[in-house]
Amino acid sequence: MPEIFIDGRAVQAEKDQTVLQAALANGIFIPYFCWHPQLSVAGNCRICVVEVEAKGGSWLDISCNMPVSEGMRVRTDSEEVRAQRKAILQFITLNHPVDCGICDKAGECTLQDYHYAYNGAPSISHDPKVRATKFFDLSRRILLDNERCILCSRCVRFTREISKSHALGIEDRGDHSLVRPAEDGCFDDDPYSDNVIDLCPVGALLAKSFLYKARVWYLRPTPSVCPGCERGCAVNLWHRRPEWQLNALDPRQNTAIARVTPRENPAVNGPWICNKGRDLAAIFERARAEQAMLKGAPVGLAEAIAAARRLIEAARHPVALVSNWGSNEELAAFKRSLAGRFSAAFVKIDRQPDPGERLEDDFLIKRDKNPNTAGARALFDDAPAALPAATDLVLVWGEGGDFARLPAGAKTILLGSYLAPENGHADVFIPVSIQTERRGSYTNFAGVVSTFEPCFAKKPAVADAEALFAQLGAEERVPA
Amino acid sequence: MAGTKLLMTFPVTATSHTLADYRARGGYATLARVLREMKPEDVTKEVTASGLQGRGGAAFPVGRKWQVVHLDDGQPHYLCANADEGEPGTFKDRWILENAPHLLLESMLIASYALQVRNAFVYIRGEFDLPYRRLAAAVEEAYGAGYFGERILGSDFSCDVVVYRGAGSYVCGEASALITSIEGKRGYPRNRPPRLTVRGLYQKPTVINNVESLANITGIIANGAEAFRKVGTAKAPGTRLLSVSGHVERPGVYEVESGYPFRDFLREELGGVLGGRALKAVIPGGISAKVLTAAEIEPLALDQSVFEAAGSTLGSGGMIVIAEGTCMVRLLQVMLRFYHHESCGQCTPCREGMGWMHRVIDRIVAGQGRPEDVATLYHVSRWNDGTTICGMGDAAGYATTAILDKFRDEFDYWIANGRSKHRGVLEVGNA
Numbered sequence: 001m002p003e004i005f006i007d008g009r010a011v012q013a014e015k016d017q018t019v020l021q022a023a024l025a026n027g028i029f030i031p032y033f034c035w036h037p038q039l040s041v042a043g044n045c046r047i048c049v050v051e052v053e054a055k056g057g058s059w060l061d062i063s064c065n066m067p068v069s070e071g072m073r074v075r076t077d078s079e080e081v082r083a084q085r086k087a088i089l090q091f092i093t094l095n096h097p098v099d100c101g102i103c104d105k106a107g108e109c110t111l112q113d114y115h116y117a118y119n120g121a122p123s124i125s126h127d128p129k130v131r132a133t134k135f136f137d138l139s140r141r142i143l144l145d146n147e148r149c150i151l152c153s154r155c156v157r158f159t160r161e162i163s164k165s166h167a168l169g170i171e172d173r174g175d176h177s178l179v180r181p182a183e184d185g186c187f188d189d190d191p192y193s194d195n196v197i198d199l200c201p202v203g204a205l206l207a208k209s210f211l212y213k214a215r216v217w218y219l220r221p222t223p224s225v226c227p228g229c230e231r232g233c234a235v236n237l238w239h240r241r242p243e244w245q246l247n248a249l250d251p252r253q254n255t256a257i258a259r260v261t262p263r264e265n266p267a268v269n270g271p272w273i274c275n276k277g278r279d280l281a282a283i284f285e286r287a288r289a290e291q292a293m294l295k296g297a298p299v300g301l302a303e304a305i306a307a308a309r310r311l312i313e314a315a316r317h318p319v320a321l322v323s324n325w326g327s328n329e330e331l332a333a334f335k336r337s338l339a340g341r342f343s344a345a346f347v348k349i350d351r352q353p354d355p356g357e358r359l360e361d362d363f364l365i366k367r368d369k370n371p372n373t374a375g376a377r378a379l380f381d382d383a384p385a386a387l388p389a390a391t392d393l394v395l396v397w398g399e400g401g402d403f404a405r406l407p408a409g410a411k412t413i414l415l416g417s418y419l420a421p422e423n424g425h426a427d428v429f430i431p432v433s434i435q436t437e438r439r440g441s442y443t444n445f446a447g448v449v450s451t452f453e454p455c456f457a458k459k460p461a462v463a464d465a466e467a468l469f470a471q472l473g474a475e476e477r478v479p480a
Numbered sequence: 481m482a483g484t485k486l487l488m489t490f491p492v493t494a495t496s497h498t499l500a501d502y503r504a505r506g507g508y509a510t511l512a513r514v515l516r517e518m519k520p521e522d523v524t525k526e527v528t529a530s531g532l533q534g535r536g537g538a539a540f541p542v543g544r545k546w547q548v549v550h551l552d553d554g555q556p557h558y559l560c561a562n563a564d565e566g567e568p569g570t571f572k573d574r575w576i577l578e579n580a581p582h583l584l585l586e587s588m589l590i591a592s593y594a595l596q597v598r599n600a601f602v603y604i605r606g607e608f609d610l611p612y613r614r615l616a617a618a619v620e621e622a623y624g625a626g627y628f629g630e631r632i633l634g635s636d637f638s639c640d641v642v643v644y645r646g647a648g649s650y651v652c653g654e655a656s657a658l659i660t661s662i663e664g665k666r667g668y669p670r671n672r673p674p675r676l677t678v679r680g681l682y683q684k685p686t687v688i689n690n691v692e693s694l695a696n697i698t699g700i701i702a703n704g705a706e707a708f709r710k711v712g713t714a715k716a717p718g719t720r721l722l723s724v725s726g727h728v729e730r731p732g733v734y735e736v737e738s739g740y741p742f743r744d745f746l747r748e749e750l751g752g753v754l755g756g757r758a759l760k761a762v763i764p765g766g767i768s769a770k771v772l773t774a775a776e777i778e779p780l781a782l783d784q785s786v787f788e789a790a791g792s793t794l795g796s797g798g799m800i801v802i803a804e805g806t807c808m809v810r811l812l813q814v815m816l817r818f819y820h821h822e823s824c825g826q827c828t829p830c831r832e833g834m835g836w837m838h839r840v841i842d843r844i845v846a847g848q849g850r851p852e853d854v855a856t857l858y859h860v861s862r863w864n865d866g867t868t869i870c871g872m873g874d875a876a877g878y879a880t881t882a883i884l885d886k887f888r889d890e891f892d893y894w895i896a897n898g899r900s901k902h903r904g905v906l907e908v909g910n911a
Binding site (some may be wrong): 041043044045047059060062065067084087088090091092094095124125126128135149150169170172173174175176177228365457 | 625649671672673685778818822823824826827828829831832833834835836839840843848850852856859862863867869870
């Protein structure tokens, strides 16, 4: 453990660390653009300069590529360091359009932050800026603004070192260098491509799905878990802050997921997620079922719950199919309140892979496209090929129930969240809340439990599954 | 005659570059003796003792570079001859490649033996046509004669050489960019640490020497370090190949014994300044070397240490002689256009700075200079000093500030009057 001195403060560094890593690990911030903890050292942005003090004098060098050595002394805030940071920011903003006013990255842009923190001065240049491509289609999902690009090469290194698609490179040289795909359209085939949007320290890489949708300071991240597969990546769901609710414009935006970003969790996904995880709105924002029904006839929620209770009490061989999209808490509530009232309860696989979807790889994507199969299996058995013939009531919780194969004559209770034809065919249909409206946890394939928080309020006409199971299972309480 | 010669020791004829002629001059005898009689470490010891300095520009002692490679580290080692001669004004390695390719190859074999290199490379500038053909033919001849391949000349030593042609990038002449290019990647220089002698080509210890540096090895081993040190000066032994261009009567490649007076060299070898004009300035070692005014260079001896003391360098030996009447603003414009064109774009200060300086000088030349422009050129130069991955940003800055320091009046004149003090002349006539 070499001891080094950063700004005069003794710091215990790890043997293989660089000065930048040692400083960050000890709460001393050194600015950086191109360096990233998960990527190789490129050392090209040069903003992480520090001053090394030695007997023979002192000199500036980049800290991201500087191995620590016993007793070394560096300054992160000397006159020279501050001057050089200013110089680097002069260089970086020289040909950068500074179009923050119309840039999606504004508000969470490293260049913006550093400019305010370390430079603050206008450009000393009088010459026209170098023009480059704007709105370049890097892939079907991503736009590239080459004028904003500072050529830190994070995106290029990501495709080489993390996603291994080798889809990106740099063309041409000097101040007309351009990030480009290796071949037209090849970045479309990288299922992790959108991570480069987060990696980009400026607004050069833009998600088409988020383009001009919101200023980031109007949004708030809610910690959540991606339900796209049994990996259960930690994500942030970004949605409008309550204090910035829209009244005049389309109010649906107030309860919409504006974007999804990874939330770092070293035990599950590191700082990455796949593109499917970015598109959770496609899952959660399908048309919602908000009306309880008896054989397709609209009724109040309480009436539907009462009808379901009566069916359960009357049945001789009731069977339940529980959702592997249910949270651990909901599954436990089912087990606690209702399992004793059913002859059997089995785990149902709610969702199958979409056509063309990548099934599995050696990075993040897992074969099972449901978030909580492990949690469900811990409490319930796998479903047999066919339910017992004597079954006279089936409670189907969640999507993916195969109604054609239920025993003939069996009554059905369906708990669903989205509009679907089978809702109207069920004897009792009760709408239930979705992940973005409740708190809970999933257990992923490796047994790691991750929790998610609610983003939006549940509508009154929709039941909360945990409460619903308690109501359905209650012995004495006779509903109105 | 500018003193003793070590490389240009034979008359150039239609066949002087061939194996037969080279053998007739005693070629490959040194290799045979080395393989028979010397241990690898003895070769390195001899080269170290000779005090041979690198001829690519940085004048780093060749022996010290070799000593970093541990022969018993169990790893493959690589040797690359840097024949990517791209520094403007420099064309002296070209002379060796065209006229003495076997001298380079024999030297590379001796160096490979010293460093226990199994695979050696020559990275040759893509624009070099005749030099490439001569070198490729020489490699073929050498393989035919058993100087390369398995168990060379019956010894235990085996070595192969690959000639790799560059694709036209100045930066690929920088050692780390050169090996990155050999690896088939974009020719970006690498950050140090690690040094290339620790982790170079394919992440293995690699020695990269300039063609002229290597060409001296055969002579050093043949005649001994002692004999080599007798030539030239104590601080800079040996000779220098100088490629002289610009306003002189007889431009070309000259071999000059280190320590030979510049004044005599200009008058006797080069035939004086073109058209008998007065000398204005000299860029002594490729455009990245700081310009010296006539008064500064005239008393100097052509010795690396003397030029360093004078604040410049013999660098890569590319000497550009500038006659009185030349416009230094236009000269700097040409230089900055080059640096802008050749900046690889990897690291920020050079990528942005070269274009910036180029645009500023273009604007000055267009008559739209502003009083603060010279200060901007100084700023950009200083901000590139020691802050880039390779030496290119620094070099461009040094070259720029040297011209600004010494010929400031020409810049101020153009900015104030919108025109050149010297009618924008770069080419001076004979008369």
